[in-house]
Amino acid sequence: MTEWHEKRHGLEQRIADWTSRTGFTISVRDDLGHLNLRGDLGSPGFLAAAEETIGQPLPQAPNTISDGDSTIFWLGPDEWLILTPAEKAANLADQLESSLSNQHAATNNVSGGQIALTLTGERVREVLAKGCALDFHPQVFTEGRCAQSGLARANVTIGSIGGDNKFLVIVRRSFADYLLAWLDGVA
Amino acid sequence: MFLIECPWCGERAETEFSYGGEGGITRPAEPDKLSDAEWANYLFMRTNPRGAHQELWNHAQGCRRWFGVERDTVTYHISRSYVLGDGVKD
Amino acid sequence: MQVNRLDKGGRIDRSKPLKFRFNGKSYEGYAGDTLASALLANNVSLINRSFKLHRPRGIIGSGAEEPNAILQIGKGAHTLPNRRATQVALQEGLVARSTKGWPGVRFDIGAINDVFSRLFSAGFYYKTFMFPQSLWNLYEDLIRGSAGFAKAPKKPDPDRYEHINAHCDILVAGAGPAGLMAALAAARSGARVILADEGTEAGGALLRSDEIIDGRPATNWVETIATEIRGYEDVTVLKNSTVFGYFAQNFLTITERTEGPIRQREWRVRARQVVLAQGAIERPLIFCNNDRPGVMLASAVSEYIRRYAVLPGKRAVVFTNNDAAYQAALDLHSAGATIAAIVDSRRTGAGDLGEQAKAAGIPVMPGHIVTNVSGRKRVTGVKIATWDGATEGMVDESIDIACDLVTMSGGYSPAVHLHSQSGAKNAWDDSLSCFVPGEAVQACESAGAGNGRWSLRDCLEDGARAGKVALAKAGFDMPDIAVPAASSQAVKPLEPLWRVPAAQDPDRCPKQFLDFQNDTSVADVRLAVREGYRNIEHVKRYTALGFGTDQGKLGNINGMAVLAEALGMSIPEVGTTTFRPPYTPVSFGVCAGESVGELYDPVRKTAVHEWHESSGAEFENVGQWHRPWYFPLPGEDLDAAVARECLATRKSLGILDASTLGKIDVQGPDAVTFLERIYTHNVGKMQNGRCAYGIMLGEDGMVMDDGVMARLGDNRFYLTTTTGGAAAVLGWLESWLQTEWPELEVYLTSITDQYSTIAVAGPNSRRLLHKLSCSVDLGNENFPFMSVHDAELAGIPVQLFRVSFSGELAFEVNVDSNHALPLWQTLMDAGEEFDITPYGTETMHVLRAEKGFVIVGQDTDGSVTPIDLNMNWMLSKEKDYLGKRSLSRPDCLRTDRKQLVGLLSEDNTTVIPEGAQLIEDLSAPEPVPMLGHVSSSYMSACLGHPIALGLVAGGWNRKDEVVYAWAAGCEPIRARIVSPVFYDPRNERQND
Numbered sequence A: 001m002t003e004w005h006e007k008r009h010g011l012e013q014r015i016a017d018w019t020s021r022t023g024f025t026i027s028v029r030d031d032l033g034h035l036n037l038r039g040d041l042g043s044p045g046f047l048a049a050a051e052e053t054i055g056q057p058l059p060q061a062p063n064t065i066s067d068g069d070s071t072i073f074w075l076g077p078d079e080w081l082i083l084t085p086a087e088k089a090a091n092l093a094d095q096l097e098s099s100l101s102n103q104h105a106a107t108n109n110v111s112g113g114q115i116a117l118t119l120t121g122e123r124v125r126e127v128l129a130k131g132c133a134l135d136f137h138p139q140v141f142t143e144g145r146c147a148q149s150g151l152a153r154a155n156v157t158i159g160s161i162g163g164d165n166k167f168l169v170i171v172r173r174s175f176a177d178y179l180l181a182w183l184d185g186v187a
Numbered sequence B: 001m002f003l004i005e006c007p008w009c010g011e012r013a014e015t016e017f018s019y020g021g022e023g024g025i026t027r028p029a030e031p032d033k034l035s036d037a038e039w040a041n042y043l044f045m046r047t048n049p050r051g052a053h054q055e056l057w058n059h060a061q062g063c064r065r066w067f068g069v070e071r072d073t074v075t076y077h078i079s080r081s082y083v084l085g086d087g088v089k090d
Numbered sequence C: 001m002q003v004n005r006l007d008k009g010g011r012i013d014r015s016k017p018l019k020f021r022f023n024g025k026s027y028e029g030y031a032g033d034t035l036a037s038a039l040l041a042n043n044v045s046l047i048n049r050s051f052k053l054h055r056p057r058g059i060i061g062s063g064a065e066e067p068n069a070i071l072q073i074g075k076g077a078h079t080l081p082n083r084r085a086t087q088v089a090l091q092e093g094l095v096a097r098s099t100k101g102w103p104g105v106r107f108d109i110g111a112i113n114d115v116f117s118r119l120f121s122a123g124f125y126y127k128t129f130m131f132p133q134s135l136w137n138l139y140e141d142l143i144r145g146s147a148g149f150a151k152a153p154k155k156p157d158p159d160r161y162e163h164i165n166a167h168c169d170i171l172v173a174g175a176g177p178a179g180l181m182a183a184l185a186a187a188r189s190g191a192r193v194i195l196a197d198e199g200t201e202a203g204g205a206l207l208r209s210d211e212i213i214d215g216r217p218a219t220n221w222v223e224t225i226a227t228e229i230r231g232y233e234d235v236t237v238l239k240n241s242t243v244f245g246y247f248a249q250n251f252l253t254i255t256e257r258t259e260g261p262i263r264q265r266e267w268r269v270r271a272r273q274v275v276l277a278q279g280a281i282e283r284p285l286i287f288c289n290n291d292r293p294g295v296m297l298a299s300a301v302s303e304y305i306r307r308y309a310v311l312p313g314k315r316a317v318v319f320t321n322n323d324a325a326y327q328a329a330l331d332l333h334s335a336g337a338t339i340a341a342i343v344d345s346r347r348t349g350a351g352d353l354g355e356q357a358k359a360a361g362i363p364v365m366p367g368h369i370v371t372n373v374s375g376r377k378r379v380t381g382v383k384i385a386t387w388d389g390a391t392e393g394m395v396d397e398s399i400d401i402a403c404d405l406v407t408m409s410g411g412y413s414p415a416v417h418l419h420s421q422s423g424a425k426n427a428w429d430d431s432l433s434c435f436v437p438g439e440a441v442q443a444c445e446s447a448g449a450g451n452g453r454w455s456l457r458d459c460l461e462d463g464a465r466a467g468k469v470a471l472a473k474a475g476f477d478m479p480d481i482a483v484p485a486a487s488s489q490a491v492k493p494l495e496p497l498w499r500v501p502a503a504q505d506p507d508r509c510p511k512q513f514l515d516f517q518n519d520t521s522v523a524d525v526r527l528a529v530r531e532g533y534r535n536i537e538h539v540k541r542y543t544a545l546g547f548g549t550d551q552g553k554l555g556n557i558n559g560m561a562v563l564a565e566a567l568g569m570s571i572p573e574v575g576t577t578t579f580r581p582p583y584t585p586v587s588f589g590v591c592a593g594e595s596v597g598e599l600y601d602p603v604r605k606t607a608v609h610e611w612h613e614s615s616g617a618e619f620e621n622v623g624q625w626h627r628p629w630y631f632p633l634p635g636e637d638l639d640a641a642v643a644r645e646c647l648a649t650r651k652s653l654g655i656l657d658a659s660t661l662g663k664i665d666v667q668g669p670d671a672v673t674f675l676e677r678i679y680t681h682n683v684g685k686m687q688n689g690r691c692a693y694g695i696m697l698g699e700d701g702m703v704m705d706d707g708v709m710a711r712l713g714d715n716r717f718y719l720t721t722t723t724g725g726a727a728a729v730l731g732w733l734e735s736w737l738q739t740e741w742p743e744l745e746v747y748l749t750s751i752t753d754q755y756s757t758i759a760v761a762g763p764n765s766r767r768l769l770h771k772l773s774c775s776v777d778l779g780n781e782n783f784p785f786m787s788v789h790d791a792e793l794a795g796i797p798v799q800l801f802r803v804s805f806s807g808e809l810a811f812e813v814n815v816d817s818n819h820a821l822p823l824w825q826t827l828m829d830a831g832e833e834f835d836i837t838p839y840g841t842e843t844m845h846v847l848r849a850e851k852g853f854v855i856v857g858q859d860t861d862g863s864v865t866p867i868d869l870n871m872n873w874m875l876s877k878e879k880d881y882l883g884k885r886s887l888s889r890p891d892c893l894r895t896d897r898k899q900l901v902g903l904l905s906e907d908n909t910t911v912i913p914e915g916a917q918l919i920e921d922l923s924a925p926e927p928v929p930m931l932g933h934v935s936s937s938y939m940s941a942c943l944g945h946p947i948a949l950g951l952v953a954g955g956w957n958r959k960d961e962v963v964y965a966w967a968a969g970c971e972p973i974r975a976r977i978v979s980p981v982f983y984d985p986r987n988e989r990q991n992d
């Protein structure tokens, strides 16, 4: 029996088939689990309970990331995406459900529905600019910033994390094949 | 391509948003007490102004929030965008 | 032989000869040439035929303004129609053709139009081809054929294009002296700068200049400055790049003609500040036969000589109303040409340049005008008259001078196109006799010749000024920037000369062309006025003035002036013209960018897609999803495969990938309250663990979407939507939650991709799940129809729904998409003993139609209420819900509304085409009343005959009546109206 968190999508093959290119590399982050968290910052106790369970702060400023054992993206005034080691995702989802059970909150483990990609290299900002209207200048899209937008014709969550020219791009599973084909084309 | 200011995410390209029609139209509390004409007025009639227009926009590709926008229908100039008040499409 | 190539000079690379072909003949040019300069070097003067009159035409200009040398470049799928030879960089092996003229440009049948040109006056097309309207299609073909529009490639474009988004503090359009100064200021201050120029190198007009800047040749200065600008980290310099669009909020678009694997790139730039420094475009003078090959703009002549080392003529007449053309005369003279005369309409002659011309021994004829040109395929001479500067009537053209080149200058018009596109007006400047940029309405500054500054010193100064203003507005500190020293010559002002008087009446004299591309002449504009046109926009459309691909870059101002004269008005009274994007034509390829082929639109794939593909499925697109349509066995067609899939499912076991259903997680204490307002049924009465079929209506009462929903807990629901409606439904629910009922505590989360849905349907579906050691009791008591359980199947956690879209005993399995493929494989393996049969969307449609289940969007079209679908049982009387009030509007209560019915073809064999109209009486007079239409129609293998669903006016009262189904290309089919439920009307199978 396969482990619960094991990703099956065949995307590595697509990347392996690419001809090598300079200044741009991409990897599929099967090591990450994805949780979608909803909650009301105005409700007493929500923030404390959530942060205690996750063990790090929830980013409250729009378009920012909180980095720690988990990487937490601000998605909206009451919505976060928590990327956490895949093997811990289900457990964390359960813990959040129980610690927030007396709150108006919602947790969804969406590890199976999303694909996270790490894009690195000196050309990464240029490649992103070919499909996204956000400003990827290194002094604008600085480390720790994130945004939801469109990349080519797919909705994505993009975050600059872990290095100057390093980005996490999260896309819905059903769009991943298209997005990789597009990245292959423009990169 | 316009820039629209999402009250949460800041200025973003128009392509990230979807339009929700005229703002400030409140659903009648008790529709069954309305005459056909009154219901039709709620359902179909819009102000369609020349000039400042209160609109609803959704940051569909971003934070998924609905918010208000005041846009000039002649110049397209957006004079403000704002968080919707409690229970009021203003 | 490059007979017109000068021995030395120019910015061409003589060590790199390039071969090219034009109209089937081989020629040679050099790297650094444009196609136009290479053609002129080879003494090719006849380039094309004109659009309407098929007159011989040559090259007039040297840049974006060129109206004649519009050529077909390349062959086959690579071909590019309508490219300006003046902006096509010469390449080895380049192939070019004239776009007009049949059978050839030298002998052109259509040239007969010129002989009868009086018939082809303003509004010719409107007047001649107006009646009868039914022949217009034929006319259009004839006009296009003989006008010889360029050919679009017939094969897919093999080249690649791309888009790139960019953001900057300062965008500078144009890298002439003004643009370079502005960009230099911006770059030095540390701003993010984009400098775009349509030329192959920076410099603009300086590339054809012999001026001195800071004590050295201008081109030398250009190189230094351009190098410095390129050296700053946050500066992007784009050559071969035309800023072609200026839209709201300082959003500008640039096409970059690149070298390398990408043919063209479209830049989409959001600029905080814009500096427009695109220079000015020289105006032609409007005299008789001013379109003959060999009549050229003075600026172009200088450019060909100085930049490309091409001498376009041996014996020239220079005709001007301003000083600028004297430079061309001096350039011609020093390149070895004879200047027969400088004909200057001003009696005062020129300033400093005039003195230089005299010193060089060039004869100058002040107070004279060129009235006519002789020669057809090439200029052979001109007629000249003395002129007092005032006479508008006939003049005596008594002087003949032989020449092979006429160099003309009617002054300059600032290139105000982008300024105009930005939404701003242009203002007439009487002292400069041109339109200059009016007050800006966006964050932009105009500079240099584009701002009406003619001298080099003024351009440099104005560029620096504009750069500083833009920087200040963008919040940058002033950089240290000194304006370099440049000469400023004494100039005598231009004297406007919009229409050169001729030896005959302006309406009878040989044609004086205003718009070369569209063959619009002075007489055409005057005729339009006689016929009652007054407004410049009307005159432009009537005469086609400015409607070519050059958008009237040469002709518009002269045309307005001629109109003003004919109307007895001033030019500003006549108005200004509005320029629209694109500044120069843009290829469709770069508009599409990367969005072609497999990237045209995202293809969404389910987690089981790989299996479908390897099993030979045929796919169909459902929204953006790629879904298996049917799974043919070798030799099977659609009908055979679907018949087999249907029978197997009804008899034993079928399996369907239903993962594309939209899925929404609903949580919160107010979930019931919220969903009660959304759905028509009584959501609150649902027990935990139970499912319900739900429909949601628009406020107009029409069915918007449907799907199964399940209650997973007191405060938690799971909704499904149609495949195509997923995003729209979520947006719709959020809009009510956020804007109308924000007091409700409910969270909605899309989980469409998180869970894959596998449907197993058929009498053996329960046995299959049982075999996989399902962890829950699947019996009717524990697991009745329309209920849900968490379970494990073969050790994989799943959510099991006992629901059915086929009418059979069936289960839908929701599984984490990471495990969908192994689970699917496990089900296939375990199902072997039941002959498990994968089926696609077509079989799904047949099975549901046999049960009379509608598909929202196929059997409904936004004008169908639940009552029309006979779903009154789903409409709660106890609560309000969206759209409820509309259902009691008089129109929704009509008994003759179109209602859902079944249809059987009377011959029991014909499958009625979907979309067929239903009519009652074949002999009814037109317009025949339509009763409705067929919305779904299939051959039912289980029933052994075709079935159809349709919407028929008053259909329920027409049971057993016969109607006719009629579709294009078919004979009418007799069909009987029946119940829409064809199979198992008592639902015994799904409850089994």
Ligand SMILES: [Zn+2]
Residues within 6 Å of the ligand: B006, B007, B008, B009, B010, B059, B062, B063, B064, B065
């Ligand atoms: Zn937003």
